[in-house]
Amino acid sequence: MRHPSRSPRRARPRPWVLVVAPLTALTGLAACTPSTPTPDLSSYLEQDLDWGTCDGVATNAVDEELFANPDLECTSAEVPLDYTEPEGETAQVALMRLPARGEAEGSLLVNPGGPAGSGLSFVAAQAPTWQDGRLTERLDIVGFDPRGVGASTPSVDCYSDEEYDAGEVPRFAAVWDVTSADQAEELATRCTEGSGGAENLVSVGSTNVVKDMDVLREVLGDDELTYLGYSYGSELGAMYATEYPDNIRALVLDGGVAPDLTLPDFRVSQLAVQQDRFDDLAALCAESGDCVLGDDPRTASDRLHEIVQPVVESPVATDDGRELDVWDVYAGIIGGLFSEAKWPDVISALTALEDGDPEEMLALRDASFGRTPDGVYTIDADVNIAVRCMDYPRSTPQEHAAHARELAEVAPMFDLEVLTGQDFRSECDAWPAPPTREDPWLTDVPELPETLVVSVTGDPGTTHDGGVALAEALGSSLLTVEGKQHGAYLLGGSRCVDEIVEAYLIDIRTPPDGVRCSL
Structure with missing residues (x-):
């Protein structure tokens, strides 16, 4: 059954005054300047979303079972493949919605991290937790698959699941197992051909995903973005805040990535x-x-x-x-x-x-x-490589090999010749386009509305020091969580964390300074 789109704008009151951003935007985000005409995105911003069932949207058997929840709705939004040429080829961003139980006051846009995490899969998996909770009294929960991921297009495909099973792919531990120019060239060629050409492949970087997020905000009918991002998703949220500071209602960045490190x-x-x-x-x-x-x-x-x-x-x-x-x-x-x-x-x-x-x-x-019993990989390393190759500057082979040995010194568990002692080179050496972000990736942050960073003290994926640095860079409130895992909200079984995050998302009520939770 088709459901009508709730696309008209919903203006929502909030208990704070939005600060006007400086005229300069984040370096490397292709900000519009007087010499760069603003692209006309009106055809994208005015599109109506046609929400319906999620039948046929799943790309693997595990998701197919999750997506069968009759309370979930799916659709897709059209975005430019290249934002400098909005009248050219297009991409499709897949969306899943768990509707609010009453009249929705807005949408919570969710990204579970990665790069390569599926927002559709995450929302479907967490739907039973959210369905009877406070958030869905007021907000639609909306997951999206960034371009290259899951049900979105263009898709990125470098190697088959069978090749991953056989180990006939670049492997990763401390660094990727790429030790020659021929290997780097093969990787780039495989990804370019499997993704339908270089234009598709190089479109999946974070700078485009951030622009997609603002189109999604508009077509969801929200004057301002309410967002939950985990790990890499915290990068997307922070980049969005810097490029679109006037369009923010609430940001929760869980497992915040250090913004000040190369x-x-x-x-x-x-x-x-x-x-x-x-x-x-x-x-x-x-x-x-x-x-x-x-x-x-x-x-x-x-x-x-x-x-x-x-x-x-x-x-x-x-x-x-x-x-x-x-x-x-x-x-x-x-x-x-x-x-x-x-x-x-x-x-x-x-x-x-x-x-x-x-x-x-x-x-x-x-x-x-995320390999399923039938041999399907639900976490796609191909997409992870493609996004990072468009995000980070390349190192020389000499720098990369030296870096691998440095990693062995700080983490001796990796100190094996095969993992860190070879002549490694960047997996992105032969990529068909240069990166579109600076490194470090966050600079010149404007004043922002109140945001919330959640950081676990013993997080092995995104360090607590990095979460503290992200909160300082954004002027965010910081919720420190005692524990030893990656991510906290919904993932750690902590009522303390969940209640603080939801109080912020619903009422923009941040925790007092120094409040701590534990997992």
Whole structure:
């Protein structure tokens, strides 16, 4: 059944005065200047959204089951493929809505991170939590798949699921396993051809996604944006705030990314914290008295190397015919580190692996990629590479190889020749267009309305120091959450966090300075 679009504008009162932004916008975001004519986007901003069922929208069996919830509605919005040529080719941004239970006062736009996270999948998975909660008394919950992701177009496709299963793709641990110009060229060629051409491939960078978000705000009928972004989604939210400061009602940035670090510096800070979490895991393991990582957490990294070295030399056959290699092992370990609740699973998988059984580690590896039982990858590393290649400046091969060795120094759990000791080069070396962001990615921040950054003290994905720096850069309120996992709102089971975030999203009521929650 088709549902009418609620597209007329809804002006909503708010208890604060919007500060007028400075005339200059964020460097690198292609801001309009007197010498750059403002593109005419009226045909996009005036489109009506045709909400209907979500039948046929899912791209995998897991989502198909989630999307069958009859309370969910789906549609898509048209945006320019290239914002400098709005009359040219177009892209389609897939949307999912969990409607407010009463008369909606606006929409909450949601991005779960990545790059490559599906907002549709996230909203569908969290719908049972939201359906009877406070948010849906007042707001429609709207997830979107950024261009390149999920049900949106253009799609990015470099390698098949079968090639991911076989390990015939670039692999990632501390850095991507790209060690030659030929490998970098092959990656760029595969992605260009699989995405329907260079114009499609290079359109998926964050600067375009931020512009898409403002089109979505307009066609959803909202004078101002209410937004929830996790991890990479915090980058999108902060970039949006800087480019469209007059269009903000509320921003929650959970797992805030450090805005003041270059990519190499961010990776150093990130891996240092991942090493801390591995050391914590090793300490937990040592409490058992018969720990596969040994009784002394200070030597756990060396023990890890002993456990995985046989896999480096000879991948292990698994029950479904695949082989588990060292890159798979590290994908499983890193994925497990992102939630303290998963640490016993990592310990058990390492114990089984040393005994010659790879199945538990394979399951952790599959979970980190969102691989479904039928072999479909729901977390797309192809999209992740494509977005980052349009976001970050390239390093030289010499810089990249030196960076890999620096990462091994700050995180000795990665200090294996195959992971950090080779002559690596940027996976983006042969990309068909230069990046469209500066590095660091956030500068010249104007005064903004009240926003909220949520940061977990032991987050192994986006460090707490980075969350503090993001809050300072944006002039945001900061909610510090004691815990050791990535992300907090809805993800950590903390009523304290959930109530504070929802009070802000509904009533723009930020927590008092110094308030802390725990997971």
